[in-house]
Amino acid sequence: MGVFQMPSLGADMEAGTLVEWLVKPGDTVHRGDIVAVVETQKGAIEVEIFEDGVVQSLDADLGTKLPVGARLATIGAAGEVAPTAAPPPAPTERPPVTAEPDQPLPPEAPPAPSVTDAGASPAARKLAAERAIDLSGIVGSGPDGAVMLKDLAPAKPEAPKAPKSARPLGAMVEMRKAIAAAMQRSKREIPHFQLSQLVDVQHAMDWLADHNADRPPSERLLLGALFMKAAARAAADVREMNGHYKESGFVPASRVNLGVAVALRGGGLIAPAIPQADTLSLDQLMAAMKDLVARARAMRLRSSELTSGTITVSSLGEKGADTMAGIIFPPQVALLAIGAPKLRPWVVDRDIVARHVVSFTLSADHRVSDGRQATRFLSAVDTYLQEPEAL
Amino acid sequence: MTHDDARATFIEELVKVAPDLDPEEIGDHDHIQDDLQLDSMDVLNLVTALHTRFGIEIPEADYEQIATPALAAAYLVAHTAKLAGEPAHPIS
Numbered sequence: 001m002g003v004f005q006m007p008s009l010g011a012d013m014e015a016g017t018l019v020e021w022l023v024k025p026g027d028t029v030h031r032g033d034i035v036a037v038v039e040t041q042k043g044a045i046e047v048e049i050f051e052d053g054v055v056q057s058l059d060a061d062l063g064t065k066l067p068v069g070a071r072l073a074t075i076g077a078a079g080e081v082a083p084t085a086a087p088p089p090a091p092t093e094r095p096p097v098t099a100e101p102d103q104p105l106p107p108e109a110p111p112a113p114s115v116t117d118a119g120a121s122p123a124a125r126k127l128a129a130e131r132a133i134d135l136s137g138i139v140g141s142g143p144d145g146a147v148m149l150k151d152l153a154p155a156k157p158e159a160p161k162a163p164k165s166a167r168p169l170g171a172m173v174e175m176r177k178a179i180a181a182a183m184q185r186s187k188r189e190i191p192h193f194q195l196s197q198l199v200d201v202q203h204a205m206d207w208l209a210d211h212n213a214d215r216p217p218s219e220r221l222l223l224g225a226l227f228m229k230a231a232a233r234a235a236a237d238v239r240e241m242n243g244h245y246k247e248s249g250f251v252p253a254s255r256v257n258l259g260v261a262v263a264l265r266g267g268g269l270i271a272p273a274i275p276q277a278d279t280l281s282l283d284q285l286m287a288a289m290k291d292l293v294a295r296a297r298a299m300r301l302r303s304s305e306l307t308s309g310t311i312t313v314s315s316l317g318e319k320g321a322d323t324m325a326g327i328i329f330p331p332q333v334a335l336l337a338i339g340a341p342k343l344r345p346w347v348v349d350r351d352i353v354a355r356h357v358v359s360f361t362l363s364a365d366h367r368v369s370d371g372r373q374a375t376r377f378l379s380a381v382d383t384y385l386q387e388p389e390a391l
Numbered sequence: 392m393t394h395d396d397a398r399a400t401f402i403e404e405l406v407k408v409a410p411d412l413d414p415e416e417i418g419d420h421d422h423i424q425d426d427l428q429l430d431s432m433d434v435l436n437l438v439t440a441l442h443t444r445f446g447i448e449i450p451e452a453d454y455e456q457i458a459t460p461a462l463a464a465a466y467l468v469a470h471t472a473k474l475a476g477e478p479a480h481p482i483s
Contacts, residue, residue, distance in 0.1 A: 209451060216448050217439040222431050265411050265428065293432050317430045 002051050004035065004073040006066045009045055009306045012181035016040045017065045018072065027055045029075065034302065036072060041178035042270055043171065043299025045306065054078050171299070175268040186330050190245075191366040194325045197378040199385055200348075201341055202355040207388040223341065224315055225286040227358075227381075229391045231336050232256045232278035232285075234380035235311045240369035241334035241362070241377050242310045250333060250368045259309030259329060260289060262296040271329055272301050273309035282391055316340050323359040333365035334374075336381070392471050398464035401457075404440040408433050419461040445471050 020037035258277035326337035339359035346355035457463035
């Protein structure tokens with residue numbers, strides 16, 4: 001019999017709020033199945049289970065904020081008799097008064113704001129989440145001082161319209177906190193060093209234009225897919241760049257799960273991983289990137305995608321700056337930052353010609369690697385991009 | 392299809408790709424990448440949606456011709472007319 005616990009979805013996560021169960025007692029589950037949705041600083045995350053069995057009991061209530069490691073459900077082997085009531089978990093925060101167990105929250109649902117002793121109406125709570133207002137500081141006009149919508153809304157009736165966003169302000173504030181925690185830890189713990197290399201990508205761009213010319217939009221590739229594939233193959237070649245740094249030291253990964261930094265409109269970013277990206281065809285990788293970007297922007301990622309990355313790539317896109325030196329996502333040990341392609345004078349066979357060039361900058365962990373391995377990695381990226389047809 | 396219809400449909404698909412944009416605040420000459428901050432994946436998704444909607448396979452070389460609502464409306468009117476075998480600008 002196993003215990004399904006609140007997972008840690010990143011080194012910076014301490015707790016999450018259970019918002020949806022996708023299984024019920026008696027259901028058979030398999031490793032990799034999505035069984036619950038947990039609201040975190042990184043949005044609503046679909047949590048997978050890592051064992052086979054039958055759900056014996058659900059041991060946590062919806063709307064409850066629970067620490068990492070708290071028991072969420074009990075999983076038995078097929079045919080196993082359900083035990084007598086499992087001990088209830090100790091919630092870190094009492095559930096919102098209006099938790100609706102049968103009403104799964106939509107993915108863009110704002111995180112539950114803090115609740116005063118007197119409580120608040122659902123409408124007031126929603127508005128407070130959107131405006132990042134702390135309700136605990138407000139004495140409301142409702143029963144027992146409960147905060148009502150009118151207690152929040154009136155100040156300036158004709159106030160300028162808040163900028164429209166796909167995400168409520170509260171969610172963006174939470175994501176900024178998550179980024180801050182991960183990046184501060186990285187800068188504190190990881191002795192970064194950076195190497196850059198300019199790569200002539202003209203042939204790759206010409207090849208891509210030809211490749212896309214007779215394809216409908218849905219089957220076209222982006223230059224970014226070529227960059228991701230080249231990076232994934234380089235990571236497979238240079239083991240010191242691909243893996244995790246743990247208490248015992250560096251643990252190289254046997255596969256390349258390529259983290260892709262996805263910028264969210266309105267601010268913030270998240271870096272979910274594409275499993276075994278080095279083994280995917282360009283079309284498969286492109287499809288995976290489309291899917292990942294769409295779900296990242298909808299704040300609907302899976303738990304394994306947030307924790308399985310072995311190296312991350314961050315690209316400034318086609319209109320960005322020339323060069324970026326990125327910060328490694330712990331516990332990873334390398335991050336490849338890619339500048340925007342720029343048309344520049346370039347020397348080919350002793351002649352100066354106009355070529356599109358891209359600056360690739362590898363940030364690496366000096367506890368694990370030196371300039372020699374970083375150089376090998378960047379050379380490998382360059383070499384792969386000179387033969388896009390072989391990617 | 393009129394210019395206004397084409398513009399309205401373009402804005403509708405644009406806002407689906409970038410839900411934080413307010414359709415009322417998008418200007419006719421706003422550049423979808425430089426002003427509205429679409430990235431290359433967003434642009435590809437927009438072109439894919441326009442293909443589904445109008446049946447026009449906008450080639451990559453034409454992307455600059457749909458870079459603003461004004462340009463895109465003109466492009467869509469001309470190419471849907473071509474697709475239907477009608478002159479883009481009927482002689483009155």
